[in-house]
Amino acid sequence: MSSETAVKEAIPAELSGMVRSVKFADGVATIIADAGSLGRSAAAQLQKELEEAVGSVAGVEEVRVALMADKVARQVIAVGSGKGGVGKSTLTTNLAVALAKKGVKVGVVDADIYGPSQPLLLGVANEKVRAEGKTLIPTQTEFGVKVLSMGQLIEPGKAIAWRGPMVGQALAQLMEADWGDTELLIVDLPPGTGDVQLTMLQKFKPAGAVVVSTPQDLALIDATRAMDLFRQAQVPIVGLVENMAGYLCPECGTLSNPFGQGGTEAAAQSMGVPFLGRVPLAMEIRVASDTGQPPTANDTQYGAHFVGIAEQLAGFLGMAKG
Numbered sequence: 001m002s003s004e005t006a007v008k009e010a011i012p013a014e015l016s017g018m019v020r021s022v023k024f025a026d027g028v029a030t031i032i033a034d035a036g037s038l039g040r041s042a043a044a045q046l047q048k049e050l051e052e053a054v055g056s057v058a059g060v061e062e063v064r065v066a067l068m069a070d071k072v073a074r075q076v077i078a079v080g081s082g083k084g085g086v087g088k089s090t091l092t093t094n095l096a097v098a099l100a101k102k103g104v105k106v107g108v109v110d111a112d113i114y115g116p117s118q119p120l121l122l123g124v125a126n127e128k129v130r131a132e133g134k135t136l137i138p139t140q141t142e143f144g145v146k147v148l149s150m151g152q153l154i155e156p157g158k159a160i161a162w163r164g165p166m167v168g169q170a171l172a173q174l175m176e177a178d179w180g181d182t183e184l185l186i187v188d189l190p191p192g193t194g195d196v197q198l199t200m201l202q203k204f205k206p207a208g209a210v211v212v213s214t215p216q217d218l219a220l221i222d223a224t225r226a227m228d229l230f231r232q233a234q235v236p237i238v239g240l241v242e243n244m245a246g247y248l249c250p251e252c253g254t255l256s257n258p259f260g261q262g263g264t265e266a267a268a269q270s271m272g273v274p275f276l277g278r279v280p281l282a283m284e285i286r287v288a289s290d291t292g293q294p295p296t297a298n299d300t301q302y303g304a305h306f307v308g309i310a311e312q313l314a315g316f317l318g319m320a321k322g
């Protein structure tokens with residue numbers, strides 16, 4: 001029996017479920033264990049038991065136990081636009097659902113106090129948010145995505161009274177909720193460059209920002225402004241998405257371009273940021289979204305547009321999963 005096998009066999013069965021790797025070389029046994037779900041004293045106990053068990057193996061002179069971080073390394077992606085109504089929320093939902101289908105543990109934070117939409121888009125509009133003490137418990141959806149929304153914290157119609165510090169506190173409550181093993185939080189920002197965006201950038205520095213625009217010039221000018229904000233805060237731009245690009249008439253099959261064509265891609269090129277893809281303007285997307293069935297949840301032709309964008313986001317995050 002090799003010494004490494006002897007080291008492995010020395011680990012008590014009740015602890016082996018937490019052990020991620022065991023190495024043995026030159027008298028040194030190195031054990032990596034997952035203490036993510038343990039409190040501090042239980043983690044210390046785990047370490048001690050591993051050291052004792054492995055330390056008694058013949059030939060082992062030293063035991064090094066590395067406990068994996070208590071906190072899941074969680075990345076934050078912001079979805080923004082300069083202009084309202086361009087499809088940030090729709091994109092956020094579908095990116096989240098597409099990534100969840102690939103096995104990424106995704107949460108959605110709806111940071112739009114004036115028009116929260118994620119609970120509706122993810123089919124949990126009627127669920128009340130739960131809390132343990134002051135910590136909010138994200139709502140689980142049928143798509144494997146967890147969600148928390150500003151809309152769950154405020155009474156409908158009261159949003160208008162919310163200003164700076166309150167907005168910041170509410171955002172913090174959402175971001176610091178009990179996200180558990182969630183690896184990626186996608187934040188659906190309100191349009192423009194206000195309090196929520198500033199708090200988001202200053203306090204919860206995103207790993208990157210996805211900026212949505214429609215093809216027309218006015219929306220693009222606003223998108224540029226949103227990108228400037230991210231850049232000033234040194235948040236990398238993952239890329240630009242063109243939404244509502246081209247309208248395929250369901251009656252006659254003609255493709256028209258109510259908002260122009262290709263503007264976002266050209267803008268991305270001239271600004272030196274990646275172009276992540278375009279999503280057509282389609283009745284099916286709106287209808288599916290409004291009924292809490294994101295197009296990516298079912299393998300529809302419209303879902304495919306979002307999936308392509310989600311794959312690029314996964315690549316950016318180093319989360320490319322099969």
Ligand SMILES: Nc1ncnc2c1ncn2[C@@H]1O[C@H](COP(=O)(O)OP(=O)(O)OP(=O)(O)O)[C@@H](O)[C@H]1O
Pocket residue numbers: 081083084085086087088089090091112115117190191243244245279280281282283285286287289290
């Ligand atoms: N590609 C699309 N085809 C058809 N309808 C779409 C498409 N994208 C978004 N919509 C619809 O357009 C409306 C606005 O979209 P959405 O709420 O995602 O935009 P937003 O940028 O988040 O808006 P706001 O600035 O108000 O938060 C919604 O009714 C949505 O269903």
Ligand SMILES: [Mg+2]
Pocket residue numbers: 088089090112115117188189
């Ligand atoms: Mg929105």
